[in-house]
Amino acid sequence: MIPIRLDLAGRPVIIGAGLAGLATALQMAPEPVVVLAREPLGSGAASALSQGGIAAAIGADDEPALHAADTIAAGDGLVDTATASRVAEAAPAAIMTLLRLGARFDRDGADRLQLGLEAAHSRRRIVHAEGDGTGREIVRALVAAVRRAPSVTVIEPADARRLVVADGAIAGVAAQGPLGPFYIPTRRVVIATGGLGALYRHTTNPLGAVGQGLALAARAGAALADMEFVQFHPTALDIGRDPMPLVSEAVRGEGAILIDETGERFMADVAGAELAPRDVVAREVWRRQAQGRGVFLDARAALGHRFAARFPGIAAACRAAGIDPATAPIPVRPAAHYHMGGIAVNAAGQSSVAGLWACGEAASTGLHGANRLASNSLLEAVVTAGWVAESMAGQPPRRAGAWRADRLPPAANAKLVRGIVSDRLGLLRDREGLATAIAALRPLAFGNGPSADPVLVGLFIAAAALRREESRGGHCRSDFPNHAPGPPRRSELHLDELAPPLAGAAIAMGD
Numbered sequence: 120m121i122p123i124r125l126d127l128a129g130r131p132v133i134i135g136a137g138l139a140g141l142a143t144a145l146q147m148a149p150e151p152v153v154v155l156a157r158e159p160l161g162s163g164a165a166s167a168l169s170q171g172g173i174a175a176a177i178g179a180d181d182e183p184a185l186h187a188a189d190t191i192a193a194g195d196g197l198v199d200t201a202t203a204s205r206v207a208e209a210a211p212a213a214i215m216t217l218l219r220l221g222a223r224f225d226r227d228g229a230d231r232l233q234l235g236l237e238a239a240h241s242r243r244r245i246v247h248a249e250g251d252g253t254g255r256e257i258v259r260a261l262v263a264a265v266r267r268a269p270s271v272t273v274i275e276p277a278d279a280r281r282l283v284v285a286d287g288a289i290a291g292v293a294a295q296g297p298l299g300p301f302y303i304p305t306r307r308v309v310i311a312t313g314g315l316g317a318l319y320r321h322t323t324n325p326l327g328a329v330g331q332g333l334a335l336a337a338r339a340g341a342a343l344a345d346m347e348f349v350q351f352h353p354t355a356l357d358i359g360r361d362p363m364p365l366v367s368e369a370v371r372g373e374g375a376i377l378i379d380e381t382g383e384r385f386m387a388d389v390a391g392a393e394l395a396p397r398d399v400v401a402r403e404v405w406r407r408q409a410q411g412r413g414v415f416l417d418a419r420a421a422l423g424h425r426f427a428a429r430f431p432g433i434a435a436a437c438r439a440a441g442i443d444p445a446t447a448p449i450p451v452r453p454a455a456h457y458h459m460g461g462i463a464v465n466a467a468g469q470s471s472v473a474g475l476w477a478c479g480e481a482a483s484t485g486l487h488g489a490n491r492l493a494s495n496s497l498l499e500a501v502v503t504a505g506w507v508a509e510s511m512a513g514q515p516p517r518r519a520g521a522w523r524a525d526r527l528p529p530a531a532n533a534k535l536v537r538g539i540v541s542d543r544l545g546l547l548r549d550r551e552g553l554a555t556a557i558a559a560l561r562p563l564a565f566g567n568g569p570s571a572d573p574v575l576v577g578l579f580i581a582a583a584a585l586r587r588e589e590s591r592g593g594h595c596r597s598d599f600p601n602h603a604p605g606p607p608r609r610s611e612l613h614l615d616e617l618a619p620p621l622a623g624a625a626i627a628m629g630d
């Protein structure tokens with residue numbers, strides 16, 4: 120029997136300690152909360168890797184309506200416009216919140232926040248830190264704030280493995296902790312487990328980003344939305360590392376161009392050129408590489424010897440591979456980078472299961488539609504953490520349920536799934552490949568092995584991608600190359616649509 124943490128019973132449990140999880144915990148204060156962090160605070164989170172920055176309309180020539188319009192344009196018809204306006208309007212206050220929590224952003228000589236430009240933003244509105252170390256600085260500040268906060272109990276490392284459901288509502292969380300398995304009875308759980316890029320062979324995400332929170336939520340009965348929309352970043356540093364270091368869009372924002380091995384600038388005739396939406400740039404790069412061509416990001420003319428000062432982290436990653444971006448083009452390739460879909464949530468961050476909230480990359484708020492606008496995800500993580508904290512604080516405590524299973528499922532391992540997901544669910548999809556993926560994934564998704572959760576997440580992507588008979592944003596079908604006729608629609612899927620009834624049900628327990 121797994122030990123029950125009665126000392127923590129009833130407290131809201133936040134699964135994940137990236138920006139979304141830490142910001143939720145801090146914004147719940149003074150109510151006591153528990154954070155389950157799979158790796159020691161500050162590591163294992165995509166938040167800490169983010170480079171370019173966080174978008175907010177704070178420039179003199181900018182306003183939230185312009186930011187929302189850019190977000191809507193990038194999302195290719197699927198952005199929830201009310202959410203885009205709400206998030207864009209909340210962005211300046213989110214920057215203030217981060218400053219209050221101790222984040223130090225880059226400033227100009229007059230002590231104003233420096234604002235960078237990124238693809239598909241019509242204004243300079245990217246707040247950044249240490250040049251390209253924005254996420255590291257934000258996470259540093261939030262980790263320090265959490266360590267100081269008496270209301271936050273962090274269990275690290277703690278790997279959440281299952282949610283318990285009773286009477287159709289969340290009743291507890293079972294996890295593997297530093298001293299073994301444990302169970303916390305609670306009626307309030309937040310999934311803040313980030314993205315799923317590590318299901319792919321080429322990714323910029325931490326290798327733990329296998330979408331496990333989505334699997335936990337789906338097994339508990341929650342709807343997942345827009346699962347087919349995976350964003351591939353066009354310029355991951357192609358030097359054989361896993362995960363791949365990122366060469367931020369901000370480098371193109373500063374004027375760097377994409378060239379092939381002959382030196383031809385192949386984006387010149389595409390609308391928006393190197394700063395076209397990510398899906399457009401990623402597919403152009405991918406097409407060249409599928410023809411056996413080399414692709415490079417050339418910052419020699421735009422930045423030259425200023426490169427290392429403006430982008431110290433990227434310069435260091437290049438140097439480690441023997442490349443000096445001041446004098447040589449940087450080898451790049453597309454890599455799975457961000458997931459627009461996730462746990463379907465309402466305007467308060469609530470999922471379709473009572474007592475289960477989600478925020479950050481694990482949630483699907485509709486902000487990103489079919490394609491995320493750069494630097495909107497850190498923003499979404501902070502803003503939606505506030506919505507979740509507010510919504511959870513208003514919930515009366517209820518009796519939680521017991522854990523009755525003998526043991527926990529094993530730790531998630533995505534090794535088995537990476538090949539099929541990369542080959543069939545990548546930048547270009549078709550019916551045959553998607554059907555092959557579904558046939559391969561379905562039997563494993565409902566087993567008890569270490570690959571079951573990553574496989575289930577892959578299965579959701581494949582099923583949603585098969586249903587969407589069109590190309591839109593990050594989802595591109597060679598057999599349906601255009602938008603479908605009629606109004607665009609978001610997609611939603613439940614576990615029971617993928618499997619025979621009961622085969623993958625959450626571990627349902629009585630009180």
Ligand SMILES: Cc1cc2nc3c(=O)[nH]c(=O)nc-3n(C[C@H](O)[C@H](O)[C@H](O)COP(=O)(O)OP(=O)(O)OC[C@H]3O[C@@H](n4cnc5c(N)ncnc54)[C@H](O)[C@@H]3O)c2cc1C
Nearest residue numbers: 135136137138139165166171172279313479480494496497
């Ligand atoms: C290289 C890179 C650069 C980026 N640059 C930018 C940028 O400049 N601007 C921008 O807006 N966005 C950027 N993004 C995207 C952005 O970083 C993420 O979308 C955002 O940080 C997600 O925050 P999060 O808190 O939701 O998830 P994360 O920061 O990934 O945190 C997830 C947390 O959940 C934990 N976890 C996962 N599963 C479990 C489990 N079962 N039990 C317990 N804990 C678990 C993880 O260990 C981690 O602590 C970038 C992403 C990458 C990879």
